[in-house]
Amino acid sequence: MIIGDIVSLPTERISLACVLIMILALTTWRADLRLARPLLIASLRLIIQLSLVGLILEYVFEINNFLLVTLIALVMLLVAGREVSVRQKYRVSGRWGYGIGTCSMFVSSFAVSIFGLAAIIRAENWWDPRYSIPVLGMLLGNTMTAVALSLDRFTTYVWEGREIIEAKLMLGHSPQEALKMILRDSLRAGLMPVINSMAIAGIVSLPGMMTGQILAGNSPVDAVRYQIVIWLLIAAGCGFGSMLVVQMASKRVFDERERLRTDRIYKV
Amino acid sequence: MNRILFFFVLKVDQLKFLDWHALSFDVDSGHCLGLMGRSGSGKTLLLRAIADLDVNEGKVSLNGQFRDDMSGREWRKKVGLLASESKWWHELVGQHFNSSALNLLSDLGFSDESVLSWKVSRLSSGEKQRLALARLLSRSPGALLLDEPTANLDSDSVSLVENVIRRYSEERSVPVIWVAHDELQLNRVSDIKMSMNEKKLDQYI
Numbered sequence: 001m002i003i004g005d006i007v008s009l010p011t012e013r014i015s016l017a018c019v020l021i022m023i024l025a026l027t028t029w030r031a032d033l034r035l036a037r038p039l040l041i042a043s044l045r046l047i048i049q050l051s052l053v054g055l056i057l058e059y060v061f062e063i064n065n066f067l068l069v070t071l072i073a074l075v076m077l078l079v080a081g082r083e084v085s086v087r088q089k090y091r092v093s094g095r096w097g098y099g100i101g102t103c104s105m106f107v108s109s110f111a112v113s114i115f116g117l118a119a120i121i122r123a124e125n126w127w128d129p130r131y132s133i134p135v136l137g138m139l140l141g142n143t144m145t146a147v148a149l150s151l152d153r154f155t156t157y158v159w160e161g162r163e164i165i166e167a168k169l170m171l172g173h174s175p176q177e178a179l180k181m182i183l184r185d186s187l188r189a190g191l192m193p194v195i196n197s198m199a200i201a202g203i204v205s206l207p208g209m210m211t212g213q214i215l216a217g218n219s220p221v222d223a224v225r226y227q228i229v230i231w232l233l234i235a236a237g238c239g240f241g242s243m244l245v246v247q248m249a250s251k252r253v254f255d256e257r258e259r260l261r262t263d264r265i266y267k268v
Numbered sequence: 269m270n271r272i273l274f275f276f277v278l279k280v281d282q283l284k285f286l287d288w289h290a291l292s293f294d295v296d297s298g299h300c301l302g303l304m305g306r307s308g309s310g311k312t313l314l315l316r317a318i319a320d321l322d323v324n325e326g327k328v329s330l331n332g333q334f335r336d337d338m339s340g341r342e343w344r345k346k347v348g349l350l351a352s353e354s355k356w357w358h359e360l361v362g363q364h365f366n367s368s369a370l371n372l373l374s375d376l377g378f379s380d381e382s383v384l385s386w387k388v389s390r391l392s393s394g395e396k397q398r399l400a401l402a403r404l405l406s407r408s409p410g411a412l413l414l415d416e417p418t419a420n421l422d423s424d425s426v427s428l429v430e431n432v433i434r435r436y437s438e439e440r441s442v443p444v445i446w447v448a449h450d451e452l453q454l455n456r457v458s459d460i461k462m463s464m465n466e467k468k469l470d471q472y473i
Contacts (some may be wrong), residue, residue: 166321167355171407172345181357257320258340 018043060129069129073110073136080105080140084245087148090155090265092252100248101147108143108241109136116233138209138230139237142194146238150190151245155265157182158253162262175254183246190242194235201231278318278347278411278443283326285317286310289468290326295411295443297331300434302458303447304472309464311447312352315413318445319349330411330443348409352416352447354400356388361399364388369406375432376402377425393420401429405436412437412444418453430457 021043029036060068081102091097113136118126121135158165161182168178201207202224209230213223255261277297282290291314295301305311317324320340328335335343358364362384370381376398383399391399397420404412412433418426434457437444448454454461461472 163353164355164357167351168357169321169341169344170319170349170351171404172341174341255323259321259323261323 018047057129057133060133064125064129066125066127069127069132072129072133076136076140077105077110078102080109080144083144084148084151088152088155088268090152090159090267092155092249093264093266096248096252096264100245100252101151103248104147104241104245105140105144107244108147108237109139112143112233112237112240113139116229120229120233134209135230135233139234142234143237143241146190146194147241147245149193150186150242151249153186153189154182154246154249155253157186158260159262159265159267162260165260169258169260175250175258175260178260179250183250186246187242190246191235191238194238198231198235201227207231277331278445279327279329280318281327281329283314283317283324283328285313285322285324287467291469293462293469295445296459297441297443298438299460300437300444300446300458302454302461303445303464304449304451304454304461305464307449310467311464312415314464314469315349315415315445315447319344319347319413321349345407346409347411347413348404348407349413350401350404350415350417352419354396354403356391356396359387359389360384361386361388361391364399364403365406367406369402372402372405372432375428375435377428394422394425397421398425398429401432405432408440409442410440411442412446414444414446416447416449418448418450426453433457 021039025036025039028034028039056072060072081098084101084105085091085097088097092100113132114126116135116139117123117132121131123131126132158179165178165182169175197205207227207230210220210223210227213226214220252264253261278295280294281292283292284290288310293301303311303314313322316322317326318328320328320335320343330346333346356364365384373381373383378398383395388396397417401417414433417433418429421429430453433444433446436442446454446458462469463472
């Protein structure tokens with residue numbers, strides 16, 4: 001069945017992809033790899049969640065209401081913020097733990113998305129859900145990984161290196177000096193995946209959004225222009241978000257007397 | 269003269285940490301307070317509380333300057349805390365020193381400055397301990413909080429370290445708190461002895 005230029009996928013052909021997963025699950029089950037269950041649950045979640053999102057987005061595009069778009073964006077942001085704090089092996093205690101993640105996701109995705117939509121893409125309505133929701137979604141998805149990774153490295157390094165940090169404090173180093181190497185290493189950890197993906201984009205892998213646009217019948221040249229903008233926004237978001245999250249966490253692990261407060265980090 | 273001497277002092281007033289009794293004592297300039305007590309009695313915690321590394325309450329001052337009137341960093345530059353186990357983070361010894369320590373190094377038994385180009389990973393525990401002392405003293409702290417400074421040393425090095433600390437304290441009128449398990453050593457180096465017992469300090473004669 002063909003609508004316009006694009007091949008629409010009927011359910012029975014989608015289930016062919018499910019058959020592949022079933023075979024994989026069966027194989028791992030027989031080899032006792034204990035992967036079948038999480039694999040099946042994740043696949044099921046993927047199908048249900050994306051089907052729901054498809055329905056919701058169809059409705060949102062139809063209504064085209066600014067408040068509704070804002071509401072959806074906020075929900076996405078809060079979930080991403082929670083995800084950042086849940087992914088940590090060592091968590092920052094108290095409300096801060098959640099606040100740090102959400103706040104840096106806000107800067108890395110929200111602010112950068114608005115900039116991209118209003119200043120670069122410039123649709124008729126800059127918040128047009130057809131542009132704003134996919135852009136925000138892509139930014140959230142990618143920067144969340146970077147921010148979570150930076151924070152995870154930071155708290156882990158602080159915990160494992162607490163004696164060295166205190167030894168530096170004893171010699172009169174400021175908290176910033178005592179954390180310098182840890183800050184550098186945790187930012188690198190967060191940003192290297194993005195930097196590496198940008199460096200190989202188009203050669204080894206075709207980025208998802210571009211692929212989608214090409215499949216949807218757009219010219220590859222147009223698709224590439226969008227993809228470039230999105231990747232640059234993602235890189236900027238990852239960088240600012242990681243810097244902010246690490247900065248906020250480093251404020252939190254020292255108190256007003258510049259003592260290292262490892263009691264504010266706890267292991268999950 | 270007496271009044272000036274009285275002024276140059278490490279004053280600990282109603283220091284409280286964990287669930288301990290409040291502790292108050294003074295260490296005069298150029299004097300050494302020897303601190304004893306069983307393992308786990310809290311000698312290290314007391315030094316850490318004075319250096320403001322752990323949460324604590326109370327007034328602590330050095331030469332009339334109160335801890336609360338300066339940042340934690342400025343305070344810790346003044347009261348040099350030597351931990352019982354030294355930590356090193358750069359590859360080479362010399363990267364941990366920011367000023368010349370040539371005299372200190374020779375006084376501590378290192379024949380020349382070549383030790384600064386040694387790799388930290390190749391140091392023995394005794395070398396680390398002496399170098400950590402040199403690293404601390406080269407920053408000219410105004411008080412010394414020493415946590416078992418000779419624990420890993422042979423007897424020759426012990427007397428080198430004792431001499432270096434005594435000379436530093438006397439020449440610069442610096443108060444010292446010296447934690448040790450060896451009572452004979454404290455008899456040699458300290459002017460007063462105290463012992464940690466049941467979450468409080470007792471005078472020890």
